[in-house]
Amino acid sequence: MVENNRWGNFFAHVILILGVAIVVFPVYVAIIASTHPPGTFVRGVMPLWPGTNAWENYTTAITEGRSRAGTPPIGGMMWNSFIMAMAITIGKLSISIISAFAIVYFRFPGRIFFFWIIFLTLMLPVEVRIVPTFQVVADFGMLNSFAGLSIPLIASATATFLFRQFFMTVPEELMEAARVDGAGPMKFFKDILLPLSITNIAALFVIMFIYGWNQYLWPLLITTDPDYYTIVMGIQRMVTGGDSEPLWHLVMATVVLAALPPVLVILFMQRLFVKGLTETEK
Amino acid sequence: MASITMDNLCKVYIGGVKAVSDVNLDIADGEMIVLVGPSGCGKSTLLRMVAGLETISDGTLKIGDRVVNNLEPADRDIAMVFQNYALYPHMTVFNNLAYGLKNRGFKKAEIDRRVREAAQMLEIGQFLDRKPRQLSGGQRQRVAMGRALVREPAAFLFDEPLSNLDAKLRVQMRVEIRQLQKRLRTTSLYVTHDQLEALTMADRLVVLNAGRIEQVGTPMELYSRPATTFVAGFIGSPAMNMLPAEYLKTLVSADDLAHLPQSADLIGIRPEDLSLAPPKEGEMALTGELMLLEPAGAESHLHLKLAGLKDIFVARLPQVPDVSEGTALTFSLRRDQLHPFDSASGQRVA
């Protein structure tokens, strides 16, 4: 019997609903915790039903943060995260689409050599060369700046590969027709290739934005000025900033705010996200 | 409008593969030339060399009086229709037609006039606002044609433009392209692998084989006097029967072959030159056993076994005869319809 039977389906639904519950649970408790007053967390077990303090907690988090422990207000950190994520995303997309264009549509001495240089970046994540990369950025005077937060992260082999892959599937005749029609390389790029790449650009945009927003180690290294803290790394300061137990109600409000933008991006652009994810990695 | 002159054109790929060797061809102004040959014979490469999409390794190419060897495709005053049409998928039909004119800096009114004129000629006026993916195969083909028309170029280049269409549409478009070309009198170079398309459309036909020209001539010249065994086998359907002269001598009387030169050791016989009527004056007789009768409505193909010959011998009759498989049939054939070849060189000898 190849068709699904009714009991099998019922069983599958039970497993999936349990699975979804487990997957959703951590975020559920975070949302719940962010609605309770600080006193709730002193003793006993964490609450599982909403409290009444949501408004106070979120306004405190957004406007004040934990100023005494050196954590700036969340509002500013979210803005910093947004700027960094956008700079990384737009930077990555633009430099990789033009380099893929060069690699696919031109033949020139050193092409393979440059291809390998770009390819190498795929092999060496920031995490394995922390200290020397930090030194380079420090030498350029880019500590505590948006340039320092974004530029070192915008070289991307992944995006270059995706665009290269896609360009290879664009029919050859399209470029030939454009040449017969009198379009030079940059005109072909602007009039034909770029409009055809829109879906790919959008899919990569989703992936790269999440990547940029979620950066942790890099901002941790190069920001010492709270004005440049991003929200994801800022949470760690909130957790370990005090001597005693963390202020859970504020921490969890921050967690919810930090997770919200990328989660919204995924939920609203799920189709593009899936496309971007499965095609970049294959 | 212009003539096209090819003088010793060669194409050698990196690695030494010769795709086109020493092609000499003069195309007159307004002429429709069809390049035909099996796949890999170099016909598309030659066309793309004329378009400027492949570099020319050696020789000179002139369009009109200009040597265009090193000119960009856009500067050669040609327009091309691609096999897969190569329509810009994100642009409307109007913009597909207009793109080349915009790039050349034409005025808006002039672009508009030319696009509408071409659209009317090709009956695609109602599709101007659509995207290519909303069109059928035949309509896309017309848009591809339109893109060439609006340019009013010195020459049209067609790269197997009908091969993506179904059989019925192909016949219809074949007629339309030919009528259009005759009306506009634009010099045209047309590549196809379909010999029927080649015969029906060409003013002159060029048969290419392994990068070389086998023969140039009008369709009827090539059909009635193929210069080589290759052309003989390629033009005409079903293909010409080829019999060794030595073998043929054992079947027919010596008189029948007396008029052929000594060097003719391979004799070609067109299937359609055979008839079931008894031999008359100047005709010879040929007998074989019928293996298979293929009726095709208005005509029929008879697959025959000749005594002592391994290959199947084919005859084509303008009717379906009332004969049964397994019987021996005698055909008549005019002696002057034998095609004598020299098997070593592949050349016709008389």
Added chain:
Amino acid sequence: MQTKRMTFSRSWLPYALLAPQVIITLIFFIWPSFQALRQSVYRQGDAFGIRPPQFVWFQNFQALFADPLYLNSLKVTAVFAIGTTLLSMSVALLFAVMVNRMIRSRDTYTTFLVWPYAIAPAIAGVLWWFIFNPSIGIMPYMLDMVGYNWNHRRDGNDAMIMVIIASAWRQISYNFLFFLAGLAAIPQSLIEAAAIDGASRMKRFWTIVFPLLSPITFFLLVINIVYAMFDTFGVIHATTEGGPAQATNILVYKVYRDGFVNLNFGSSAAQSVVLMGIVIVLTVIQFRYIERRVNY
């Protein structure tokens, strides 16, 4: 390498187009990596310039592999990477197989299972850290009812379990999407043929579906190990900080501690070089796979 059959020829343009990418790569990737290689064979000088840096051959590496703390970190990383990979992949495969049966509810389940990917590893760490908090967390409370005394602040095993769950949680989404795509690509006719050949549902899964998924499984294996080894820095740093007693001190965290907190650049550089070696091996495996695609 493949290109288009016809290309543009413009002498300077391709170089100009490549320049931004290549310059950034050289400055922020190639040069620092080269620096790491160089520093790994030097003993650093002091801050006053009295003792200049000294070339010491492979002493840093010898010291590294003689250091019980580093050997411990290797072991911890292996346990952590394998645990995270197995947990997230097996759960994801289960979910994908179940969702693949569904027709109407397929998209709904997918939506619910996909979004944790958006959550940064550091935040995932904090979330689970909260749930496992020994004094108020819900998990220790429930474990206490079955007689288990959870305390990841003192018990190394508890801490390891916690960071594995936190790291695997987010990765389930990723693996799920790939498994689901892989399952959808298996032709229904194969499964029908197996059914006609008399294979039961379980048997069909293990003899037909699972082998056909093997290219994706292998690909995910590599990706997940890379993730667990390098992208989980935030999980550790925001929660256990390597503790208790080095129990969760994975290699990337140790590189960071030794470089930025203990300021031992020679050792940190040598550790970086070892990590680069591991990344290169994993990447080569991954690319060999992409070329050959374990396939039928």
